[in-house]
Amino acid sequence: xxxxxxxxxxxxxxxxxxxxxxxxHEVPEHVNPAYHFxxxxxxxxxxxxxxxxxxxLSGMFLVMYYVPDxxxxxxxxxxxxxxxxxxxxxxxxHHWGASxxxxxxxxxxxxVFFTGAYKKPRELNWIVGVLLFFVILGLGFTGxxxxxxxxxxxATKVGLQIAASVPFIGGWIQTLLQGSDVVGAQTLARFFxxxxxxxxxxxxxxLAAHFIMIRRQGxxxxx
Amino acid sequence: MSNNEHDVTRRQFLNYTLTGVGGFMAxxxxxxxxxxxxxxxxxxxxxxxxxAVTNVSQLTNEPQxxxxxxKKVDGWHTFEEQKIAYIYKKENGEILALSPICTHLGCxxxxxxxxxxxxxxxxCHGGRYTKSGINIPGTPPPEPLHVxxxxxxxxxxxxxxxxxxxxx
Numbered sequence: 001x002x003x004x005x006x007x008x009x010x011x012x013x014x015x016x017x018x019x020x021x022x023x024x025h026e027v028p029e030h031v032n033p034a035y036h037f038x039x040x041x042x043x044x045x046x047x048x049x050x051x052x053x054x055x056x057l058s059g060m061f062l063v064m065y066y067v068p069d070x071x072x073x074x075x076x077x078x079x080x081x082x083x084x085x086x087x088x089x090x091x092x093x094h095h096w097g098a099s100x101x102x103x104x105x106x107x108x109x110x111x112v113f114f115t116g117a118y119k120k121p122r123e124l125n126w127i128v129g130v131l132l133f134f135v136i137l138g139l140g141f142t143g144x145x146x147x148x149x150x151x152x153x154x155a156t157k158v159g160l161q162i163a164a165s166v167p168f169i170g171g172w173i174q175t176l177l178q179g180s181d182v183v184g185a186q187t188l189a190r191f192f193x194x195x196x197x198x199x200x201x202x203x204x205x206x207l208a209a210h211f212i213m214i215r216r217q218g219x220x221x222x223x
Numbered sequence: 224m225s226n227n228e229h230d231v232t233r234r235q236f237l238n239y240t241l242t243g244v245g246g247f248m249a250x251x252x253x254x255x256x257x258x259x260x261x262x263x264x265x266x267x268x269x270x271x272x273x274x275a276v277t278n279v280s281q282l283t284n285e286p287q288x289x290x291x292x293x294k295k296v297d298g299w300h301t302f303e304e305q306k307i308a309y310i311y312k313k314e315n316g317e318i319l320a321l322s323p324i325c326t327h328l329g330c331x332x333x334x335x336x337x338x339x340x341x342x343x344x345x346x347c348h349g350g351r352y353t354k355s356g357i358n359i360p361g362t363p364p365p366e367p368l369h370v371x372x373x374x375x376x377x378x379x380x381x382x383x384x385x386x387x388x389x390x391x
Contacts, residue, residue, distance in 0.1 A: 054252065061256045065298070075299035083298075084262045086255035093255075 025215070030222035041115075042219075044108035049207070051101040055139075056200065058094040066146070068192035070185045073148035098140055105133055117220040125213045132206045135199055142195035148188060156191075157183050269296070273374060273381035276308060280378065282318065286311040286334045286343075286354065291382060308371055308382055309334055309343070313355075320371040321356045322385040327363040343368065356388075 010016055029035045031042040065080035065087075067073060081087045109129065112118055118126035145156045160183065164174035179186035231239075276291045286309040293304045310320045323332045323343070330347040338344070342359070343352035351359040356368035372383035 057252070057256060061259055064260055067299075072299060079299040080259075084259055085265065086259045086262075089255040090259045093252075 028219060028222075031219055041107075041111045044104055044111055048101065048104040048108050051097055051104055052136075052203070052207070054093055054097045055101060058090050058097065059196065061090055062094055063196060068146065068188050070148060070188055073146065073188060077147045094143075098143060101136060102140060105136055109133065115220065115223060119220075122213075122217055122220065125210060125217070128206055128210050128213065132203065132210060135203050135206060139195060139199050139203070142191040142199065145188060145191045146195065153183060156187070271295075271384060273372070273383045275379050276320075276382050277310065277380050278378055279318075279375055279380055282310055282312045282380070284312055284314075286321065288323075288334065306382075307331065310373075310380065311354075318373060318375065318380065319355065320373045320380070320382055322369040322371060324369065324385075325350050325364060326358065326366045326368065326387075332368070 031039050033039045033043070062080065065076055065084060067076045077091070079087075081091050112126065112129070141156075141159055145152045160174050160178055163177060164170040166173055175181070177187070177190070179190040271293055274291050274293055276289050281287070289308050289310055291306055291308065293306055295302055295304045307323050308320045309323055310318060313319055321343075324330075325332050325345040325347065327345065327348055327350045330345050330350075332343040332345040332350065332352065334343055335341060336344040339351060341354060343354075343356065345351070345364070348363045350364040351362045352364065352368055353359060356370070358364040358367055367388045369385040369387050371385045374381050374383075
């Protein structure tokens, strides 16, 4: 049945080469932990992607219950965590997954650095990777405010003061991020928009570039 | 003993086991999220408390309009919903409390409109009901006005949820 459906689509759209291209590329021996166990360090990039997928999925489900308003944000988080079935787990996935993502990004960066994988011809991919790192930090920073508890508020105040310390344009950056002269209603709405629309869009674009480049250039050779 | 027809190749075996294990892990990840999303479907319906609306002594044989407030909990939001009831005493002394929500498309009907005396009339599409809330044939409503659960305690009329009466 499924095979027939697949054939029906494949006959018309010739989809086999598309997924073959993804599925059938060889994993070189030096990055395969089955040959050299130490090659597990090559898994961190994939693990980063895996945690990002978890973040996107759990985030999509969390916004079903979350509202970005100073009166209600905390109540809605409390409700979704304590009154909705599996709320603690779904929020937990997003909360802990955020930290795990940063750790995985860091380990992936270390692996690329110490294997020298950033060298010519892969400099552009390193640059995109650094941009991805910043975007992920941005997601962490903006997401931290959303539960709208004391920790969120004061962490964001500190973060915005750091932004304000930039020479010459610091004040503008702060006002732009804060959306107001206090950390309040407009900051929360703004951070929400940045957290769920702007940064994820940039993240997905950069990830696509990152993956297309690695397919084009292949994994760097053994040490 | 040859078993060629049922042989599973190494590749097939790996395909099946890896797909199985992968599917199990994906399900472990997605199941809590899906259960989380469908929670409103599986929440227990909390039947609201009966609310004191008026005194029995106020009631006559003529439907009168009473408003009352019902406390509602909507997730993280608690509010009071204003409801309307037309209440009167029937010939046999029974109390009937009708919901004025038209069963056609949900507009609010009113009693004793000058153009339609002794009837409930809906201004939207001309739906009409008799005094006891039965829809008049030939007008849009498909069923009678809903009736509130009611009880009388210590001379006070309490109303609960409204229910369809069936029939037409």
